Amino acid sequence: MSVSVHPGSAPREVLSFLLPMPHYQEDSFREYLKMMANMVILNLLICISLAFWIVSMTASTYYGTLRPISPWRWLFSVLVPLIIATQGFKKKSLDHSGALGGLVVGFILTVANYSFFSSLFVFFVTSSKLTKWKKDIKKQIDSEYKEGGQRNWIQVFCNGGVPTELALLYMIENGPGEIPIDFSKEYTASWMCLSLLGALACSAGDTWASEIGSVMSKSKPRLITTWEQVPVGTNGAVTLVGLISSLLGGMTVGIAYFVTQLIFVTDLEMSAPQWPIIVFGAAAGLLGSIVDSYLGATMQYSVSSIWKGKKLEIEV
Numbered sequence: 317m318s319v320s321v322h323p324g325s326a327p328r329e330v331l332s333f334l335l336p337m338p339h340y341q342e343d344s345f346r347e348y349l350k351m352m353a354n355m356v357i358l359n360l361l362i363c364i365s366l367a368f369w370i371v372s373m374t375a376s377t378y379y380g381t382l383r384p385i386s387p388w389r390w391l392f393s394v395l396v397p398l399i400i401a402t403q404g405f406k407k408k409s410l411d412h413s414g415a416l417g418g419l420v421v422g423f424i425l426t427v428a429n430y431s432f433f434s435s436l437f438v439f440f441v442t443s444s445k446l447t448k449w450k451k452d453i454k455k456q457i458d459s460e461y462k463e464g465g466q467r468n469w470i471q472v473f474c475n476g477g478v479p480t481e482l483a484l485l486y487m488i489e490n491g492p493g494e495i496p497i498d499f500s501k502e503y504t505a506s507w508m509c510l511s512l513l514g515a516l517a518c519s520a521g522d523t524w525a526s527e528i529g530s531v532m533s534k535s536k537p538r539l540i541t542t543w544e545q546v547p548v549g550t551n552g553a554v555t556l557v558g559l560i561s562s563l564l565g566g567m568t569v570g571i572a573y574f575v576t577q578l579i580f581v582t583d584l585e586m587s588a589p590q591w592p593i594i595v596f597g598a599a600a601g602l603l604g605s606i607v608d609s610y611l612g613a614t615m616q617y618s619v620s621s622i623w624k625g626k627k628l629e630i631e632v
Contacts (some may be wrong), residue, residue, distance in 0.1 A: 385492050389427060397422030400437065409444035410467050417469035421476035425512075428483040428492055431576040432512055436479065438572040439520045442565070446527035475519040482512040494580040496587035510596060513573050517566035517597040518604025524565030525605045529558025540609045552613020559602065566601015570594040 401419040404410040410418055418440070426433040473480075490505040497506045529537070536545040537553035546553050574593045577584065584590060 385427060389492060393423050393427035393433075396433075397426055400440070404440070404444065407444070409440075409447070410472070413469035414467045414472050417472035418476070421472060421480050424480050425476075425483045428487050429494055429509070430580050431494055431509070431573045432479065432483055432486075434572040434576040435513060435516045435569045436476070439475075439516050439523075439569055442568060443520065443523040443527075446524060449527065450531045475516075478515045479512045482508050482515070486512070494577065496577065496581050496584055496590060497593065498587040501587065513570065513593065513597060514600040514604075517569045517600035518608075520565035520569045521562035521601025521603075521605045522565075522608045524601070525554075525558035525562040528561040529555045532561075533557040539613055540606070541613045552609050552611075554606070554609050559605065562605035563598050563602040566604070567594060567598035569601070570597020573597065 397419050400422060401410065401415040404418065405412065405415040422433070422436065425436050486505060486508045489508065490502065495502050495505060495509070497509050499506050530548055533555040534557075535555065537548060537550065537555045537558070538544060539546050539550065540552050540554050570593050574590055577590050577593070581587075
């Protein structure tokens, strides 16, 4: 059975429903949905942050041991990640979902510990800059290179998911605030701090190695398992420049953590020395890059070929 609609006899509402929506209306509708999603996420974030504050104040009053979230920390934890996520979206370092995911991760890490925030901030800024660095060369060797290196919510939570979980556990254990890393006084919280620093340093080291080694290395990369020469961008391939870059990337995150400790922790002279944080960050960046390369060589299957000077790869 077929139904025919004649313009002269059908109501205008029926025709507008049956006819396709113009492109400009589709674009406006999509922008409207994005705007509404932003408003919902921001409202949820404010509600969650207020809930953190109320629970913190209640626990501090009832137990008398946990430090409450101050109004200034709450305000800083909302506004600063919002500004950074907005700038990252404008500069195409994050797509729409990546900006929303980064906002959630940034809020939790910032409200927990300013040292967590500074480490995350340094990782995000340096990784975004390096992804765009020498983009013309990267386009020639990688067919999947994205303009601006936009990260989506999956990539944000791959890098920030473990630190976010550790930051939540840190607040449950110690409450929000900065503490010196001292295993003799704060054993569990110190392990959480180092674990979070190590996760961010590993991410930074892997990103620095990929973005710098692929364009700065004068020699061909070698597969980490067999040490044979392979094309640039092959899973599990390493270069000397890449390994040094991974060490420097982790060290940079460690320096950010260390400097923040010097600024915000008042009783450092009564605690263990904090400078090993820098060494730990450098070691985590290097080790994380090596482990990632080994897993890529042994557990990630790829079929690759060179076409018109670009590396084409299918990964499983």
